[in-house]
Amino acid sequence: MATLEIRDLHVSVETEQGPKEILRGVDLTIASGQTHAIMGPNGSGKSTLAYSIAGHPKYTITSGTVTLDGEDLLEMSVDERARAGLFLAMQYPVEVAGVTVSNFLRTAKTAIDGKAPSLRHWVKDVKGAMDNLKMDPEFAERDVNLGFSGGEKKRHEILQMELLKPKFAVLDETDSGLDVDALKVVSEGVNRVRENSEVGVLLITHYTRILRYIKPDFVHVFVDGKVAAEGGPELADELEANGYDRWTSASV
């Protein structure tokens, strides 16, 4: 059992008018095996939270802590955090020309595990995971995310989650831009990882739609840079019915 713990996290970004605070004291605790949905309107700071945990250089932590199993994540470089067991499925995965998916996956797996995967198992694992996500085998030889459709990029993110087996996965709007079929395939992928491992999931989303396929244990309503309300899955139903108005108007 491991815990990802976020305490009173304040984060700002540099703007032309000086630093702008986006996260205003976020508290969250996610244990292994749990799935937490973070739901909030556009601009509420969800991606900022995801990137800050992962260590994107654009965001400045002004106060607060993030620990994984008691270890201070904020002291670690981006790659150290990943090797400590953190995974971020990005809202906008990045294209990397000249690096094939297969080379990328193997390099990442080797870095995370600290040793090269056994070739025989690895090839089989990759193929199996791609099959499950209904990805054409030819994707293995394509350049990372280059020319991928929005849906293909998201599948590729979940493919990495399946293969890298993180302790904690932050999924930033993995559902956005997916049609129903793709949403099902991607959700099944996430559910497979949940079944086959002890992964703790922070499922960031704007819409309740994905929660039909990935059942959260907890729901956090995220407004204006912090958690405005928390509850069980029933909170998602209320959001489905009434939207964010109750919390956004309260926060003005």
Next chain:
Amino acid sequence: MTETYTIEGGPVELHRSSFDVADFPLPTGREEDWRFTPLDRLRGLLEDQPSGAELSWTTDLPEGVTLTSVGAEDALLRTVPKVFDRVGALALQNSTGAVVVKVAANAELDRPVVLKLHGSGADVVWGHIVLDVGANSRAQIVIEHSGTTRYAGVLSVLVADGAKLTLVGVQGWDRDAVHAQHVNVRLGKDATIASTQVTLGGDLVRFVENVEYTGTGGDAEMAGLYIADAGQHQEHRLFVDHSAPKCRSNVVYKGALQGEGAHTVWVGDVMIRATAEGTDTYEMNRNLVLTDGTRADSVPNLEIETGEILGAGHASTTGRFDDEQLFYLQARGIPEEEARRLVVRGFFAELIHRIGIPDLQERLLTAIEAELGGEPEAAIGAVNQ
């Protein structure tokens, strides 16, 4: 300051070819074929001044290959392709003869021909090398440049009917070298060339590579890669002249730029004449921008005078290796240095792997990595030892 790059494209402006220096007046820098080149940094290579200086040569010649020096009056030199600019004409005129590397007809070489040309002086060097590759032979020829010099060279590559030539050029010059080179390829019927130019060193390197066909079935793979560091100017201009029917050409050049004032130029002109029915051609240039302050110019031009072709196309892209890519790779556990190497090595590996000379490939990959690690001269100098 950020990086700039331009991608242009349009009709092919045909340049005059000649043997006569008088046909090429001193450029002003406004001419189409000189507009990217910093003329002052050619440091004398545009001036008609005789020089007896030479590069020092180390050669490895397998059986079936001869190397001879011939005088200016030698009959072979009347038959080589003409050159396209003043530097080329000056090199032909002032080299007063040529070194001829002859691969016997039907020969199948058991190892690559290696010519290592080393410069160790400030004098202008004029040079002409003729690669005379006999009919139906199979040969690999590697020409490696190192040291420092001001060198204007013409490489005349005559690939006779049915011959297959692999040609590799390595520009591993010291940081202050100046090198202007013509590579003039003439392919016979069913002749093949697979050429790779690797430009890493020098202050100014300017390649003018031309391909002509004398019969059907000619096949030219013209590849290149270049890495420009701060202040370096590296220019590669290709002209593939499809005048014979049923020939093929494929041009692939890739470059990386890093450091303030690194400037690369790639110009790809492909002309498909009315007589060249059944032509199949593609040209591509890709540039990878690693830092701010660089400039990559890329100009693919295609002109087609017959509708009866198999295929013709071109592509040019210039992209940045940026912080977002770095973040993405690091977020998958890959350390920063390895992430950079992964991207750049991946970018070039395809071109290196198809050279087909394993130990040279290894040396080149090592040199490329060292170059990217910021130790340019040491690295590629070692390649030439």
